[in-house]
Amino acid sequence: MALIEVKNLTLKDRLDSVSFSVEPGEMLAVIGPNGAGKSSLLQSLAGLLPASGDIFLSGIPLRGIKPNERARQLGFLPQFCDSAWALAVEEIVALGRLPWRDRDPEALRQAMRETGIEGMARKSINQLSGGEQARVWLARVLAGTPQVFLADEPIASLDLYYQGKIMDILRQHASGARSVILAIHDLALAARYCDRFCLLKQGRIHAFGSPETVLTEAALSDAFGVPIHVDLAHSPPIILPA
Amino acid sequence: MNFAEIRIPRASFFLFAGLLAAFFLSLAIGSAPVPVLGGLFDWLIGQPGLPALVMGEIRLPRALLALSVGAALGLSGAALQGLLRNPLADPSLTGASQGAALGAASVFYFGVLPGLGVFAPLLAGLAGAALALLLTLWLAGSGRPALLLLAGLAIASLSGAALAAVLNFAPNPFAMQELVFWLLGSVSERGMAHLVFLLPALVIGGALIWRQRPLLAALSLGEQVTASLGLDVRRGGRIVVLGAAMLVGSAVATAGNIGFVGLIAPHLARPLAQNRPDRLLIPAAAIGATLVLLADIVARLMPPGREIRLGVLTALIGAPLFIRLIWKMRREWL
Structure with a gap:
């Protein structure tokens, strides 16, 4: 059974009957030009926007699920993260346990281990670099042990090293019964890590499926409005404006 | 046991x-x-005499009132700063304190509620605070916390303008002097009966805020993250503002304007709570209570005849503390 199934998701001026499904263990990349509806799609899935349509989680409609329960299943990492107060790293990660109303030490340890931030648990968030902070925000979501990890452009504004690091962590999360859905602009990196692609254009699905079916020169050039050169056979894959 | 776990109880021990x-x-x-x-013992067992009279009728109500008012201001300041994610948020932003001041002022000006004697300013103040709060909630609709506080500021400005008009057209200099003095704040010349009015508002307001601790904690990371964690930011925000307005409105209605406590107490408490807005509530309330108690003691020690009002003292103590904090923060940001 699909882990998450979306049917006719519609949001005025942003999403137009978007339907797709994600299998357990899959990593889905939501791609498309700016304003195509990538963030709107992720935020609708996270319950932040009042989109119409149906979302099923392991066959159960999300509509009937309490917000708290939904938050346990779906973890959301926004594009821009910050902390209003100079909190310790450990405290921020612990906020990921809020839907569970506990502070499960094993979940916190695991999240910090997976993101490699155990050493900075006591440090204040404002003493960390951008790349270190990105791992803390990621650990916050992981601590909630979500079935579906929704990440909105998690690698924007990170250097090459941290881009790979973050993608590795997300890839690791998308295994077994868990999945990752992420919005991403770096198509070549996405081609390397993701199983399936959802290409959005003006709020509609322009193409959906495996890298070979979605990442074609024709589909991408049409969606982005510029000629794009694609070489998926190359290692690593190459996707660049022609 | 780790270091942080030991440090919290010790800090709160000193605090209390x-x-x-x-x-x-x-x-x-x-x-x-x-x-x-x-004196306390005599008063408790009903033994007549000067010690029992002084304790039961004067000093105990005064100390309890200072404690309650200070705790109310500290708690509401901490809650609002957490809600708005802004260290400059002040309880007066809810509009409730100006509303309370206006309500009390109308007692001095129009002589409303003459049958209630010394309780007239208190009840009129509570009514004014409630009215200002309702107007604020109505104006903000179901808006986000920032809009809610903007609405509060707008209503506070309106109440402030009406208050200025009341002062402008004061019927005689004595009414005006009485009003200005009342506004400057005091916990003296009030009895246990004042506490009976004040306590329910404090308990309910405090409980409303207390139950929103998860919201305050999550809001550290912004409204989007908070909503994605399954919390209702708008509903929770309205509850926090409602609670804070009840605390501040009743505090101002009882004791007049006591400035800077709501702003400064959360700042002083923040290091004790590891900056967590949800853990800040109790320490901020304790520090607010201590500050008002100390300021009231200083006010009492002034030479007789030249009374200094409580609100003047807290502002005189609070403002330099605030300047010092900004000085410290400036160095941290460099």
């Missing part, structure tokens, strides 16, 4: 020891030397 000491001092200091414990 300080509060207790200030409370005891408030009972002990006054124009007549009276044994504190003996």
Whole structure:
């Protein structure tokens, strides 16, 4: 059974009957030009926007699920993260346990281990670099042990090293019964890590499926409005404006 | 056990020891030397005499009032700063304190509620605070916390303008003097009956805020993250503002304007709570209570005849503390 199934998701001026499904263990990349509806799609899935349509989680409609329960299943990492107060790293990660109303030490340890931030648990968030902070925000979501990890452009504004690091962590999360859905602009990196692609254009699905079916020169050039050169056979894959 | 786990109880121990000491001092200091414990005991068992009278009728109500008002201001300041994610948020932003001031002012100006005597300003103040709060909630609709506080600011400005008009057209200099003095804040010349009015508002307001601790904690990371964690930011935000307005409105209605406590107490408490807005509530309330108790003691120690009002003192103490904090923050940001 699909882990998450979306049917006719519609949001005025942003999403137009978007339907797709994600299998357990899959990593889905939501791609498309700016304003195509990538963030709107992720935020609708996270319950932040009042989109119409149906979302099923392991066959159960999300509509009937309490917000708290939904938050346990779906973890959301926004594009821009910050902390209003100079909190310790450990405290921020612990906020990921809020839907569970506990502070499960094993979940916190695991999240910090997976993101490699155990050493900075006591440090204040404002003493960390951008790349270190990105791992803390990621650990916050992981601590909630979500079935579906929704990440909105998690690698924007990170250097090459941290881009790979973050993608590795997300890839690791998308295994077994868990999945990752992420919005991403770096198509070549996405081609390397993701199983399936959802290409959005003006709020509609322009193409959906495996890298070979979605990442074609024709589909991408049409969606982005510029000629794009694609070489998926190359290692690593190459996707660049022609 | 790790270091952080040991540090929290020790800090709160000092906090509450300080509060207790200030409370005891408030009972002990006054124009007549009276044994504190003996006087309290006499009052409790109903033994007549000067010590029982001074304790039961004057000093205990005054100390309890200072404690409650200070705790209310500290708690509501901490809650609002957490809600708005802004260290400059102040309880007066809810509009409730200006509303309370206006309500009380109308007592001095129009002589409303003449049958209630000394309770007239209190009840009119509570009514004014409630009215200002309702207007604020109506104006903001179901908006986000930032809009809610903007609405509060707008209503506070409106109440402030009406208050200025009341002052402008004061019927006689005595009414105006009485009003201005009342507005400057005081916890003296009030009895246990004032506490009976004040306490329910404090308990309900405090409980409303207390139950929103998860929201305050999550809001550290912004409204989007908070909503994605399954919390209702708008509903929770309205509850926090409602609670804060009840605390501040009743505090101002009882004791007048006591400035800077709501702003400064959360700042002083923040290091004790590891900056967590949800853990800040109790320490901020304790520090607010201690500050008002101490300020009231200083006000009492002034030479007789030249009374200095409580609100003036807290502002005189609070403003330099605030300047010092900004000085410290400036260095951290460099």
